Amino acid sequence: xxxxxxxxxxxxxxxxxxxxxxxxxxxxxxxxxxxxxxxxxxxxxxxxxxxxxxxxxxxxxxxxxxxxxxxxxxxxxxxxxxxxxxxxxxxxxxxxxxxxxxxxxxxxxxxxxxxxxxxxxxxxxxxxxxxxxxxxxxxxxxxxxxxxxxxxxxxxxxxxxxxxxxxxxxxxxxxxxxxxxxxxxxxxxxxxxxxxxxxxxxxxxxxxxxxxxxxxxxxxxxxxxxxxxxxxxxxxxxxxxxxxxxxxxxxxxxxxxxxxxxxxxxxxxxxxxxxxxxxxxxxxxxxxxxxxxxxxxxxxxxxxxxxxxxxxxxxxxxxxxxxxxxxxxxxxxxxxxxxxxxxxxxxxxxxxxxxxxxxxxxxxxxxxxxxxxxxxxxxxxxxxxxxxxxxxxxxxxxxxxxxxxxxxxxxxxxxxxxxxxxxxxxxxxxxxxxxxxxxxxxxxxxxxxxxxxxxxxxxxxxxxxxx
Amino acid sequence: xxxxxxxxxxxxxxxxxxxxxxxxxxxxxxxxxxxxxxxxxxxxxxxxxxxxxxxxxxxxxxxxxxxxxxxxxxxxxxxxxxxxxxxxxxxxxxxxxxxxxxxxxxxxxxxxxxxxxxxxxxxxxxxxxxxxxxxxxxxxxxxxxxxxxxxxxxxxxxxxxxxxxxxxxxxxxxxxxxxxxxxxxxxxxxxxxxxxxxxxxxxxxxxxx
Numbered sequence: 001x002x003x004x005x006x007x008x009x010x011x012x013x014x015x016x017x018x019x020x021x022x023x024x025x026x027x028x029x030x031x032x033x034x035x036x037x038x039x040x041x042x043x044x045x046x047x048x049x050x051x052x053x054x055x056x057x058x059x060x061x062x063x064x065x066x067x068x069x070x071x072x073x074x075x076x077x078x079x080x081x082x083x084x085x086x087x088x089x090x091x092x093x094x095x096x097x098x099x100x101x102x103x104x105x106x107x108x109x110x111x112x113x114x115x116x117x118x119x120x121x122x123x124x125x126x127x128x129x130x131x132x133x134x135x136x137x138x139x140x141x142x143x144x145x146x147x148x149x150x151x152x153x154x155x156x157x158x159x160x161x162x163x164x165x166x167x168x169x170x171x172x173x174x175x176x177x178x179x180x181x182x183x184x185x186x187x188x189x190x191x192x193x194x195x196x197x198x199x200x201x202x203x204x205x206x207x208x209x210x211x212x213x214x215x216x217x218x219x220x221x222x223x224x225x226x227x228x229x230x231x232x233x234x235x236x237x238x239x240x241x242x243x244x245x246x247x248x249x250x251x252x253x254x255x256x257x258x259x260x261x262x263x264x265x266x267x268x269x270x271x272x273x274x275x276x277x278x279x280x281x282x283x284x285x286x287x288x289x290x291x292x293x294x295x296x297x298x299x300x301x302x303x304x305x306x307x308x309x310x311x312x313x314x315x316x317x318x319x320x321x322x323x324x325x326x327x328x329x330x331x332x333x334x335x336x337x338x339x340x341x342x343x344x345x346x347x348x349x350x351x352x353x354x355x356x357x358x359x360x361x362x363x364x365x366x367x368x369x370x371x372x373x374x375x376x377x378x379x380x381x382x383x384x385x386x387x388x389x390x391x392x393x394x395x396x397x398x399x400x401x402x403x404x405x406x407x408x409x410x411x412x413x414x415x416x417x418x419x420x421x422x423x424x425x426x427x428x429x430x431x432x433x434x435x436x437x438x439x440x441x442x443x444x445x446x447x448x449x450x451x452x453x454x455x456x457x458x459x460x461x462x463x464x465x466x467x
Numbered sequence: 468x469x470x471x472x473x474x475x476x477x478x479x480x481x482x483x484x485x486x487x488x489x490x491x492x493x494x495x496x497x498x499x500x501x502x503x504x505x506x507x508x509x510x511x512x513x514x515x516x517x518x519x520x521x522x523x524x525x526x527x528x529x530x531x532x533x534x535x536x537x538x539x540x541x542x543x544x545x546x547x548x549x550x551x552x553x554x555x556x557x558x559x560x561x562x563x564x565x566x567x568x569x570x571x572x573x574x575x576x577x578x579x580x581x582x583x584x585x586x587x588x589x590x591x592x593x594x595x596x597x598x599x600x601x602x603x604x605x606x607x608x609x610x611x612x613x614x615x616x617x618x619x620x621x622x623x624x625x626x627x628x629x630x631x632x633x634x635x636x637x638x639x640x641x642x643x644x645x646x647x648x649x650x651x652x653x654x655x656x657x658x659x660x661x662x663x664x665x666x667x668x669x670x671x672x673x674x675x676x
Contacts, residue, residue: 117640120640121640121643124640124643124644124647127647128646128650131650141673141674143658144673144674145674147608147651148674150647150654151611151615154615154644154647154648154651155615155618158618158619158622158644161640161644162595162622165622165625166629169582169583172582189580189582191578192578195578219674222674223674278676284676
């Protein structure tokens, strides 16, 4: 089934590349979203759930959950992008939408791939699509960001490839499906397994935006148009997470699993350190939100590192972070339309300029900082409680210290945007309150999950975390 | 024969650490492409036309011909012929390269078991370290690109070190990797120099905090 949809999505993207007017692009992306809706409906209600499509794709729980999130976010991203790029030339406009379609299709493939090589290939494909989106403005800064993105991602993905090869050597078999590898590596050489895990984790860290290759995601978010950053910071980051999570799960039956968890814990703590410290350093709201992603993915990695309930909490954290962060990026896109920039020390008074947008940002601040009723409060609390039980007080102490820095920085800067006096030129005609409401609705969705987690969501995360 | 090619490959890696002219970099990359072709052909288990055409496409057409040709065009276009003189000296680079070689040998001795070909494994590790050394020590973007290509060659050798016969899927993955390299080289050639007007990586510092 998925192959037919891949063909449809690619054809639609190609048609968009050659579209002659905005109306045609608009129609094509609506058809594209409709095709995703049909795919999703077939997945959830048409009996495709938990089945296998062809040799390389399986519609398992974790892939389906992340696909639903991707679909929701992509609908918002496409609609917001249309307004955001309204002054662009038709060539830039259609290229952007075509690449966004290809990126969404590639991410979908990553979610459902049941083969380690297919995951790797599709992650590499996301690099190609994302690079085109990052270069959208054709400026010196975007060129630099694109060059760095391509260079570091390619090197990272090459490193991950080495890990995959080593894993194959350990398995002594040419089957690359996760299910087969799970059995084949149980008695593998521990040294090879450790080296393979380290290489794959390092390589995929550029996609999940965690230490060590986190910088490239920050640069990508900075240079890409803000609605696309919402996609990169959630859909693509989730793809990186899922790729690492599948490897993590693969190693759960091996004797090196305790070591794997320790590595995840260290990587998570280092990402949290980087996120917390760089949040204070940056003077750009988009980079600021990107470092917040690094910090949150660090918490997710800590959850995996702790294990037990921490895995459940990590998955729940990723789900809720997707809604919160995409909402914040979409709100910041509206900020850019009004101020024509993201400079933290110059722009302000947003509460009087766009009240709905400002409320959206302040609520987003509460949500991303995991203050109740944010759903992130539940996941962070669970991770800390599990850390106290399984790892000791020192993990919690470091986490609390770093989260305090994050809370101070994010509160200070978000409040500054809303209440400090503005020093930049305003473009008040660009205010679009409907988009502010629209971005706010994503956040409200996250807050509802904070109050009440649907049984189906809890059930599916239970099943994913059980291994 | 195979051992001679491996020794030649190691010599090319040592030589690349002391090279200062860009044309020599392009020549070494082409030379490595030819050596890899020889190694891959000698390692062929049977005459499988699909595998043979893939090997020829990857090593001969891409690594030995197209990439060096693009590198040469970049050199002609940018008119920058040498690495910066203020960078690390030839002697220090050579020492680092030798240290990398020793580290690779030690790692291979302690890590490699019967499931991995020790010689290929060691040379692949050395190629990876050499690529990383080039990227870290040299300040020109061109040299970074060459470092990436050396790493890619190392990855190719690493796949040879694995005794398991890889399915076509892995070959497709390698082709995609090649596509990425071509894209990067294309971007480098057509855009970076036009917009940034230099090939010095020091100028790529606008995107930062």
